[in-house]
Amino acid sequence: MSYAIIEASGKQLWVEPGKFYDVNYTGGQPGDIIQFNRILLKHDKNKIEVGQPCIKSTYIKATILKHLKGRKITVFKMKPKKNQKVKHGHRQMLTRLLIHSINNE
Numbered sequence: 001m002s003y004a005i006i007e008a009s010g011k012q013l014w015v016e017p018g019k020f021y022d023v024n025y026t027g028g029q030p031g032d033i034i035q036f037n038r039i040l041l042k043h044d045k046n047k048i049e050v051g052q053p054c055i056k057s058t059y060i061k062a063t064i065l066k067h068l069k070g071r072k073i074t075v076f077k078m079k080p081k082k083n084q085k086v087k088h089g090h091r092q093m094l095t096r097l098l099i100h101s102i103n104n105e
Contacts, residue, residue: 002045004102006060007038015099020065025093028064034097036060042102057105065096 003016009024028034039055041048049055070092077086 001043002102003043004039004058004060005041006036007040007054008036012040015060017099017101020096020098022068022070022094022096024095025067026064026095028095030064030066032064033100034062034064036062039102044102058102059105060102061100062097063100065098068094068096070094 001016003014005012005014007013009026011023013021013023015021026034037054037059039051039058039060040053041050042055042058043049049058073090073092075086075088075090078084
């Protein structure tokens with residue numbers, strides 16, 4: 001089992017080839033192939049490689065499957081003695097990625 005920890009859209013993700021992940025919205029059309037170069041850790045056949053902070057000789061290929069919205073988050077603010085209440089909802093735009101492979105240059 002090979003996996004990698006990458007930095008994508010401000011978050012660190014544990015990714016494996018053949019699985020899909022939802023990350024913050026990244027530009028591109030569904031079907032586009034993108035490449036991640038910020039690999040923090042790579043595990044392959046009982047060999048672990050750790051970057052300082054990134055591994056320069058490794059990249060990950062992924063395909064954009066679709067753009068979607070995350071679940072709704074309700075933001076409620078209240079000032080108790082002022083009779084002031086504000087309720088807002090928010091849905092984050094996400095991109096679903098399918099990880100193809102973890103490659104060395």
